[in-house]
Amino acid sequence: MTVRAVEPWTVEPVRRFIAESQARLVLVMTPAGQVLAQSGFTRAVDVMSASALAAGIVASTDELAALLRQARFGALSHQGALHGIHLMRCDTPRTPLLVLSVFGRNTSLGLVQLFAEQLAVELGESAPTEARPRLALAEDFERELHQSLNALFGT
Amino acid sequence: MNVAELNTALEQVTQVPRVLGAMVVSADEGIVVGEALMEGLQSNAVAALAASVSQKLAQTTGAAGLGSPSFVHLAAENGALLAVPAGLGLVIVVVAGRDVNVGLARLEMLKVAETIG
Numbered sequence: 497m498t499v500r501a502v503e504p505w506t507v508e509p510v511r512r513f514i515a516e517s518q519a520r521l522v523l524v525m526t527p528a529g530q531v532l533a534q535s536g537f538t539r540a541v542d543v544m545s546a547s548a549l550a551a552g553i554v555a556s557t558d559e560l561a562a563l564l565r566q567a568r569f570g571a572l573s574h575q576g577a578l579h580g581i582h583l584m585r586c587d588t589p590r591t592p593l594l595v596l597s598v599f600g601r602n603t604s605l606g607l608v609q610l611f612a613e614q615l616a617v618e619l620g621e622s623a624p625t626e627a628r629p630r631l632a633l634a635e636d637f638e639r640e641l642h643q644s645l646n647a648l649f650g651t
Numbered sequence: 652m653n654v655a656e657l658n659t660a661l662e663q664v665t666q667v668p669r670v671l672g673a674m675v676v677s678a679d680e681g682i683v684v685g686e687a688l689m690e691g692l693q694s695n696a697v698a699a700l701a702a703s704v705s706q707k708l709a710q711t712t713g714a715a716g717l718g719s720p721s722f723v724h725l726a727a728e729n730g731a732l733l734a735v736p737a738g739l740g741l742v743i744v745v746v747a748g749r750d751v752n753v754g755l756a757r758l759e760m761l762k763v764a765e766t767i768g
Contacts, residue, residue: 604679604682604699604703605680605681605682606677606681606682607700609682609699613695
């Protein structure tokens with residue numbers, strides 16, 4: 497399965513994760529919902545919706561953890577009749593990342609969890625240590641958005 | 652059966668010489684439901700992979716017209732992985748060292764399966 501990435505260092509770890517876990521869709525993103533890599537999605541609108549929803553879910557669970565006066569939840573999962581989702585936070589030297597995986601009945605939550613833990617380690621080892629430059633201007637934002645969509649979908 | 656009873660039943664399995672650990676795993680999800688393991692065994696990894704192997708073997712025996720496996724014995728270089736399907740979509744998995752008494756371990760695993768129902 498093809499992995500498209502804005503950040504090339506994410507490609508190999510995600511590719512290995514997909515090969516081992518048999519996940520159907522994978523998104524690697526920042527907690528703000530900015531996508532760094534994707535696999536399995538065919539439409540930009542799906543990626544944007546999924547990343548926004550996943551970031552929202554993690555933000556909500558962070559608040560629940562705060563209400564419980566405990567550390568953030570590391571991962572959450574839902575199992576449906578046809579598909580399951582696994583949403584995990586992992587730390588890298590540059591920034592925390594979220595990984596959303598959608599899997600079918602050809603694999604299991606346990607396998608996805610297992611290989612997601614390995615993915616977290618590999619992302620942490622692969623991530624560059626220098627901080628990413630922040631772009632704040634509107635024209636930069638639009639240019640970066642187009643560059644990201646090109647990288648993620650090859651348009 | 653409650654969690655305490657399940658853990659007690661699993662402890663009985665680990666009393667068999669050279670059994671390193673016993674766990675109950677959900678067959679579909681491959682996640683641990685209950686466990687009694689020696690320190691150092693990665694229960695999540697064993698549960699996920701053992702459940703996957705059990706399902707693949709069930710597909711294989713099904714395709715061969717043999718029905719579902721009633722007992723799985725996977726002999727390895729340094730020990731064995733044993734699995735017995737139980738009710739409620741669960742699988743009992745045992746990790747054992749070399750020269751384990753497989754028959755005795757199987758009997759104890761079947762007792763756990765009966766307890767689960």
